[in-house]
Amino acid sequence: MKHTPAIDQALAELQELSAAVHREVSAVLPDIVPHGEADTLDWLAACRALFSFERDAGLAFIRGSREAEQVSEEVRPWTGQALAFMQWRASWRALEGFMANVARAYGTLGHAGEKRWAEIGFSWCSRQIESGAAYFSTPVIDLAGRQGGITAIEQLLSPTEELYDSRKLMLGSYLGGAIRVRNLLGAQAILPWASRGADILQTGRTRGEAYFRLESEESLSMLLEHLPGYRLTDRNRLLGMLLDVWFGGEFDLRESTWSPEKGRPFIETDGRTIYFPAVMADREEAILALLHTAGHMRGRTFDRVAMEEMFAEAKLDFPKSGAVSWAPLFLRYGDDALRFQLIFDICEDLRVDAVVQRSVPNYLRRLARAAHALGVRHAETAPYFDLALASIESAFNGKADPRFARLFEAGSTIADAWRAAVKIYEGNEGKALPPVTDLEAFHMAYLPGRSPNAMRLAHPQETDDDSSQQQQPGAEEQGQQGDEGGEETEAPKNAESGEQGEDGEKQEVPSYGDSSGQAARSSGQSDQEGPNHGSSDKGIPYPEWDYRESRYKRNWSWVQEKRLAESNMTETNRLMKQYALALKRLKKAIQSQKPTRAAPLTQQLDGDDMDLNAVVAYVAEKRAGRSPRPAIYKRREIRQREVAVTLLADMSTSIMQHLPEGGGRLVDRIRAGVLLFAESMEEVGDAYSIAGFCSKYRDNVSYYTLKGFDETMSDDIRAQIGGMSGRLATRMGAAIRHATASFDGIESRRRLLLLLSDGRPEDYDDGGDRRYLHEDTRMAVKEAVAKGVHPFCVTVDTMANQYLPQIFGPGHYLVLDHINSLPNKLPEIYLRLRR
Amino acid sequence: MKTAAARQRGVEHDIVQSPQVGDVSPYYEPQGNEVAIFEAAYKRRLPIMLKGPTGCGKTRFLEYMAFQLKRPLVTVSCHEDLTSSDLVGRFLLEGADTVWQDGPLTRAVKAGAICYLDEIVEARTDSTVVIHSLTDHRRKLSIEKKGQEIDAHEDFMLVISYNPGYQTVLKDLKPSTKQRFIAINFDFPSEEVERKVLVSEVPGTKPEVAQQLVAIGRKARLLKDHGLEESTSTRALVYAASMIAAGLDPVSACQVAMVNPITDDAELADALMEIVNAHFA
Missing domain, CATH: 3.40.50.410 (von Willebrand factor, type A domain)
Structure with a gap:
């Protein structure tokens, strides 16, 4: 490619400076040259200046230039912006971040927006270069949010100047948390969240920073408290009452460790306890979920005999004692485990919902209505959702589905659900169902109220001998399993991502792709440690009034009742x-104050007895031609x-x-x-x-x-x-x-x-x-x-x-x-x- | 076609009223053998105690029995200020004279009526003691203030009602009072009877509505231990059915007749409404 002499000259100088820079520049140059000689020379000068200023800064600038030019279709403005970084020491990280994001800033914010975006960053660089680096390194799309433009960025950062000036809070500690708060709760939540954090920051640096990074319990509880939706935390009693009404008896209800980034909230059970999240989308879903989960417990999902039968069908050993992992059941399907798990859950949940329907009138109709009302479906797993919905509607729209017929029968067990699932999985329809890889898609495949059944280790329930419900299904059906048999997949993948690690069992925790966060966060952390239990070592929680927000902070202060250890009889005697x-x-x-006997009240207008003195007086007065008040009764008043x-x-x-x-x-x-x-x-x-x-x-x-x-x-x-x-x-x-x-x-x-x-x-x-x-x-x-x-x-x-x-x-x-x-x-x- | 009550509507009348020819029997659906027990007790003129929750049909049962036995029924609703004078009678001043006026109990003793002391535990203890001599073999009412005694009319019968659990432990009948009575335990009627009651009490109630209301009532009663002082009564179901028959939609009818009256607790109301909504979904 031919260049003007001036450009060639500049290139030669760069070559002299560093061969590596020359190589990088030559690769980008053809995109820059069309903007004219002046711009090109400026750009080359900037490359040279930045490289001399700091090696990494220069290289980052050159590498980011192509994309910046492509999106912005100009050179001069962002070249100028990049040069501005030279006024601060150790600014190469900030520049690196700037170059990585400048193209996206043009793309999402437009030219004016990009200018403002850079300005905000520069003002932070002047304050403190690490904060500037943190700002520029944060992807623009994260800063601006899904729909937001530059105003969203300004809003996001609005509390920060004050926080920095008064509390020296660095942007690096703030941004990640603030973005999450905005994504979960909306822009209006940022300011109260930040001002709360400022107070906490004042009580202690580490505590405050943990709050802003959303790592402390108080920030998490603050988040959960503000999440939109139907709050279950405060409705423990209601949930208990509903369970009592529809299923009778006591259930162990606990708040789970769910937090917003774990994805869709579900009510789950391990066969002993019902775990509910702090918030669910709406009331109807929450109630359906509660009934459904209780249905699992009453509908014998965890029945030991039935589970054993299911494991036998799958040619797996059933643990003699302790909690049972569902993982082996799905592991045999390897990469297809999620797909099979969905099919299996459709069958088992249908069976359970049929159980619930027997106790709760109109349950299936409500479920179907809620599913229709949901509207949106995840594209990847919509067929599963629709299959589940169709299976429910088959119960009342007259189109009985033979595949599910057995599951509606009163005596059916989880083993029947297993057989039905295997049949569907191996049949043509099962093959037509799309593969599932994405955890979010997997979650969205569930009807409202249903949840992945294999989230937690299962605690088998012993069968009561007197139960006539238990039917032993014929063993001959076992033959039809053309399964990939006892072949164990090598990969330590499993579909289980719930709370593991109970009873010291460390199961194969890592799970599919992006679910790792969920598994890692929840493993080894039992629900008992959750913040919301009535009484524990932490004591009894009480709300506290925050006048600044005019509202109560739930479970804020914890009171521990104790006995005074010290006693001092000598002092007492003294x-x-x-x-x-x-x-x-x-x-x-x-003693003199103590009331003795209750004296009767005399001369009352109404009472139990005649007050003889009053009567005599009354009669006498009457005879004398007066008209006295007929207050002639006496009454005993017991002063309480x-x-x-x-x-x-x-x-x-x-x-x-x-x-x-x-x-x-x-x-x-x-x-x-x-x-x-x-x-x-x-x-x-x-x-x-x-x-x-x-x-x-x-x-x-x-x-x-x-x-x-x-x-x-x-x-x-x-x-x-x-x-x-x-x-x-x-x-x-x-x-x-x-x-x-x-x-x-x-x-x-x-x-x-x-x-x-x-x-x-x-x-x-x-x-x-x-x-x-x-x-x-x-x-x-x-x-x-x-x-x-x-x-x-x-x-x-x-x-x-x-x-x-x-x-x-x-x-x-x-x-x-x-x-x-x-x-x-x-x-x-x-x-x-x-x- | 009138009941005894309808005959006297809007007119002042004496508290002692015998059923007359042409009166229609009050509606009552027996739950068990309570009619036979009552008849036997009446034969021997033994006093009766009706135990059971509010609104399960105690008062209606008594109206029915009084009609069947053709005896007048004198009802006294007891309250915490009710004294023995209110039952037996008191001296009143009339002009310059004092005159004695019989209380409802004395009237019933004289006229041979069935005297019904409703919610007797509410009354002060001194008033419960005056009935002692009436409830044993003496069958006498002593009027202390006049220095007199009345031997009860041969047809006189004393019935009290008593709602265990409703009152606190502080208010309970003395064992010496309790053991003078034949006690009939009442509870909410069985589903079948309750459905019948709804259909007969409220003309125009469809069997399926009755069925749903009864099912709601069953479930609602399960919440009694969660802070309800009184559980959903048959009377409340009848009210709900009446509201539905009068054109109100079922969910609202249940809310105003069966939920709002019995609790101010928002969560309890929520749970109760959940039951209603599930049935009428």
């Missing part, structure tokens, strides 16, 4: 002696004074401080106060409990029950009171919620929660935002009132007037000016309150 007089006075006061009270003491570090006026520490007064309270309560006779709390982070709220409602006062409890001490922080809302919950089952007309505190609610992870826990505590108080528990706060913090009115409401707190008066005052306050 206190008892010190306050002996005070106690005596208190008891006397209580059933009160239950919990004294909840703040046991944070601050109570260990020494009193400014001397004479010991605050905790001494608190111990004395609690002790006198307890002794007075014994005299009063109301139901009462005593507890203390402290916290460290949201997931570690300790709740110490010193005395439960049902316990009687003992020296052990007195000693525990003597051993009270302060530790950690004050997450008051969670403690109030737990105390409120512990009133459950206490029969009393009035319930009082007496909170003894020395300061405002705060915790290590509130990010310095005092208002957050204030607002949460305020909500916890509101919740308590709604549940019929009346919180009242007694505090020794003289500054408490500033915040307690907002939290507890005016009149629902008391500030003690003299800490020394606390022991005497505490019982008095209660006695006043209960009146």
Whole structure:
């Protein structure tokens, strides 16, 4: 190819610089030359400059040029942009990313969009070159999303400048997570997600970055909480009730470890437990899925005898004990395993759905309706979907299908489903079904509510001998299996991708293509570790109110109920002696207050008996020509004074401080106060409990029950009171919620929660935002009132007037000016309150 | 063709009313041998306790039996403020004089009626004690305030109803009260009977609708342990059938008659509606 002298000159200089560069440039040059000599010379100069600036940068520029030219049909603009990278040190990674994506930027964003895309990147390069590199290395299509243009990119990055300036959050930590959040939840979710993350970042660098990378539990739970669709997590009770109604009895229901990137959410079972995902597409699908899965358990999918028969048909050994892997059943089909698995599931699910239909009226019709409503089908597996749908509709549209006839019979088992599946697989129709390789396509082949049956290891159920349902199908059918027999495929592929690794069985975990993520993530991680179980080592979860978003964060704070390890009888005895007089006075006061017998109310307009005095007076007045009020009855009124009270003491570090006026520490007064309270309560006779709390982070709220409602006062409890001490922080809302919950089952007309505190609610992870826990505590108080528990706060913090009115409401707190008066005052306050 | 109640509609009348010639018997579908038990107890004038959940037909059964036995029926619905004076009677002032007025129980004792104390546990304990002397061999009502005693009319009979489980443990009849009665256990009728009840109670109910309503009722009752204080009663099914007969669509009818009244719990209502929807899908 002939070039102008100027170009030849430039090429010669490049040749001198490096033979490799010359080679690369010569390959691209023919595409550049048509843009004119000036542009070409500029481009050559840029190659030279960038190569001299940084070897890798230059090579990346040259290699990316051809595609950039092809898409943009120009040279000068992006050449100029590339040269801009020379103003930053160590920018070759950013340039490499830029050149890799510039063509796509032109393609998806247009010329104006590309310009803006580059500008945004440059501003990041100026801030911090790694962030710039992270930005340019992210594929444009990911940045912009499926439909988004440059505005989507701007939106995606809108919170980042602020985050970088105030919290030094680098783009590399942010982008991946933000893109996923947007893809899953939509663009409007980015900002709240990021601002939440900013708060978390403030409490700790690693924790915050893990949040942004969506690696921490809190970010995942945040994601799950915002996913659109029908939320099953909050409907555990509803699911349980439905199962009880339609199938009777208890089912073990648990939330699975499903998360959005695992693909379509399914309800699954292993024969013992039903696992449901946090969210499903809609209510109908969720309910169908629940019924279907329960159908597996009640329809004997996991029946040991039937499973053994199926394994025998497949000429496989059935494990004597323990959980059973489905994998060997499908492994024999090698690369075709997914295809066979789909056919098998169509048969088995049909059989199970027929079982469900017998319990739940109109189930099959609903299933068919939901399937039709779904509309979209994955192109690759639509024939499977349609076959499944047709098999269901054959039940009620009169076109009985002989292939499925046996499966509708009451006595059919999973072995029948197996035989039907093998028959279809080997028949012409089965051969016509397309091969399946893609996991997403595989998932989409299932009707709403159905799920891959081999997701989890199966726990066989023992047969009840009395069941007449169990029919032993004839063994002669076995003959017709022209299978590829015991030939075991070498490749360690299997169709199983669910939670493995139970009972120490490490099965062949790797699975098809892109499903590896799923298998890897879930293996070795049992569902018990999931965040949403009622009570475990993690304690009992309570929601927490986030005023910034005006909503509850589900299962946010975790309360662990504990017993106080320390006890100190010596201290108790000392206190008892010190306050002996005070106690005596208190008891006397209580006794004098005690109601004796219910006195009848006299002179009532209505009542059980005549009030003789009133009658005489009435008659006398009447005779005297007056018209007196006929209030001549008397009535016994039983005053009900059933009160239950919990004294909840703040046991944070601050109570260990020494009193400014001397004479010991605050905790001494608190111990004395609690002790006198307890002794007075014994005299009063109301139901009462005593507890203390402290916290460290949201997931570690300790709740110490010193005395439960049902316990009687003992020296052990007195000693525990003597051993009270302060530790950690004050997450008051969670403690109030737990105390409120512990009133459950206490029969009393009035319930009082007496909170003894020395300061405002705060915790290590509130990010310095005092208002957050204030607002949460305020909500916890509101919740308590709604549940019929009346919180009242007694505090020794003289500054408490500033915040307690907002939290507890005016009149629902008391500030003690003299800490020394606390022991005497505490019982008095209660006695006043209960009146 | 009138029932005793229809004859007196919209008119003040005395609480003691005997069935008259030409009255139509109230509709009742026997669930078991309760009619025979009642008749036998009546022969010996033994007091009867009807136990069973709300809306399963206790009151209707009694109306039916009173009609069959041709006795007037005096019903007292007990409540927590009901005292012995409300049952036995009290002195009232009339002008300058005090006059005694008989309570419904005294009236029934004098007239030989069947006295029905509905939901007796709701009443105060002092009022349950006044019936003791009426329920044993003495068959006497003592009117303490007047210093008198009345020997019951020979046809007088006492019936109480009692709904175990509905009340809390705090409210229960004293064993000494309970054991004075012949007790008949009621439960919701069998499916077949319940269908019959629906079709007969609500003219125009199609058998298949009755069948669906009864099936819904069965399933709904399974939710009792999940926080329902009262399970779906036969009465609720009758109401639902009535609403359907009056032209309302079945799902709404079930919602207003069988779901909304018995629970404020959104999740429970959701589960109940799921049952309804499944049947009418």
